[in-house]
Amino acid sequence: MNTLTSSLxxxxxxxxxxxxxxxxxxxxxxxxxxxxxxxxxxxNTALYASIGLALVGGIGYYAYSSSDAAATTVKSGAxxxxxxxxxxxTKVDYQKVYNRIAQKVDDAGDYDDGSFGPVLLRLAWHxxxxxxxxxxxxxxxxxxxxxxxxxxxxxxxxxxxxxxxMEEIKKEFDWISYGDLWTLAGVAAIQEMGGPxxxxxxxxxxxxxxxxxxxxxxxxxxxxxxxxxxxxxRMGFNDQEIVALSGAHALGRCHADRSGFEGPWTFSPTTxxxxxFKLLLNEKWVWRKWNGPKQLxxxxxxxxxxxxxxxxxxxxxxxxxxxxxxxxxxxxxxxxFSAVIxxxxxxxxxxxxxxxxxxxxxxxxxxxxxxK
Ligand code: HEM
Numbered sequence: 001m002n003t004l005t006s007s008l009x010x011x012x013x014x015x016x017x018x019x020x021x022x023x024x025x026x027x028x029x030x031x032x033x034x035x036x037x038x039x040x041x042x043x044n045t046a047l048y049a050s051i052g053l054a055l056v057g058g059i060g061y062y063a064y065s066s067s068d069a070a071a072t073t074v075k076s077g078a079x080x081x082x083x084x085x086x087x088x089x090t091k092v093d094y095q096k097v098y099n100r101i102a103q104k105v106d107d108a109g110d111y112d113d114g115s116f117g118p119v120l121l122r123l124a125w126h127x128x129x130x131x132x133x134x135x136x137x138x139x140x141x142x143x144x145x146x147x148x149x150x151x152x153x154x155x156x157x158x159x160x161x162x163x164x165x166m167e168e169i170k171k172e173f174d175w176i177s178y179g180d181l182w183t184l185a186g187v188a189a190i191q192e193m194g195g196p197x198x199x200x201x202x203x204x205x206x207x208x209x210x211x212x213x214x215x216x217x218x219x220x221x222x223x224x225x226x227x228x229x230x231x232x233x234r235m236g237f238n239d240q241e242i243v244a245l246s247g248a249h250a251l252g253r254c255h256a257d258r259s260g261f262e263g264p265w266t267f268s269p270t271t272x273x274x275x276x277f278k279l280l281l282n283e284k285w286v287w288r289k290w291n292g293p294k295q296l297x298x299x300x301x302x303x304x305x306x307x308x309x310x311x312x313x314x315x316x317x318x319x320x321x322x323x324x325x326x327x328x329x330x331x332x333x334x335x336x337f338s339a340v341i342x343x344x345x346x347x348x349x350x351x352x353x354x355x356x357x358x359x360x361x362x363x364x365x366x367x368x369x370x371x372k
Pocket of ligand 1: 118119121122125219220221222228245246248249251252253254255256258260261307309310
């Protein structure tokens with residue numbers, strides 16, 4: 001795809017469904033220029049030591065299980081060790097992976113609203129959102145959603161699509177761990193859909209089915225504020241962070257054949273914005289009359305939706321305060337969203353595994369073009 005076609009496609013994708021919105025991303029002009037820096041050598045040692053251990057563990061695991069998943073684990077562990085011996089990936093290498101993901105995000109044809117961005121972000125979030133701060137289990141480290149039964153947990157319905165896309169990228173960049181790949185895709189999805197820069201760094205390692213967490217750690221959309229708090233407090237988030245994270249529902253849609261719910265939250269589901277908060281506050285939401293799970297619809301157009309869990313954010317005083325702040329100030333939302341997504345994607349990764357002490361910011365496609 002040439003540059004013109006791709007930028008035309010990108011602006012078409014960002015076009016709102018029903019209201020006249022100007023693509024925000026095209027207004028960005030003063031981007032930070034990119035400079036290359038190699039990660040410190042010493043910290044990589046820890047990473048490769050873990051990969052080596054993972055490989056040994058993988059062989060042990062394979063000895064008593066002949067499932068495909070175990071075979072994949074062994075292969076990816078072996079591959080990572082082999083690659084690690086061959087070369088040390090630098091920021092430039094991760095930027096290359098980012099760029100490939102960015103192409104894929106846009107190359108969605110007729111899929112949903114013309115972008116794989118939302119479903120990739122959901123994959124990254126569901127891989128990280130299993131974290132439990134008390135037991136320090138779950139999180140983005142081991143990418144355990146590759147294995148059954150986690151891949152079959154109801155909350156993960158439909159994420160096989162996102163994992164399939166990731167598999168294509170993994171073939172090209174076999175040295176990257178799945179956890180790094182999936183979270184990097186979450187970062188790319190947000191940045192490419194006009195959102196804020198998300199600080200990110202590599203260091204996650206591939207784990208095993210035995211590292212997976214039990215079903216029930218992700219939020220249940222039919223429930224209200226008490227449940228939402230219990231789930232997100234367990235990960236270590238506070239009320240403001242919970243509301244900021246929920247702003248991700250500006251993106252994408254619900255699918256009857258995945259969650260049972262149906263429809264988008266906003267009129268521009270492939271653009272990161274504070275529209276979710278504005279709509280939540282300003283529209284009149286009524287229960288949809290249909291043959292499906294309880295969800296709300298906007299009285300005016302009947303085309304948008306809110307989950308009971310979304311709606312609880314304006315029924316709870318402490319949550320509502322933050323909804324109001326983000327509805328009034330998109331800059332504030334972008335700043336807080338960036339910080340909380342960066343925190344989410346790092347859940348469950350021991351400090352010693354990071355390749356760099358300071359997270360990086362990777363260039364979005366727009367910046368790549370401008371810097372050439
Ligand atoms: C109270 C917490 C949450 C609940 C109950 C919830 C529930 C859901 C449900 C039911 C869907 C529809 C899935 C489908 O049918 O395809 C969905 C989609 C989505 N969620 Fe959430 N979610 C929550 C928090 C989050 C967070 C924290 C993020 C990211 C930071 C997020 C990102 C997304 C995205 C991007 C989609 C659209 C996926 C697509 O278009 O394929 N959600 N969520």
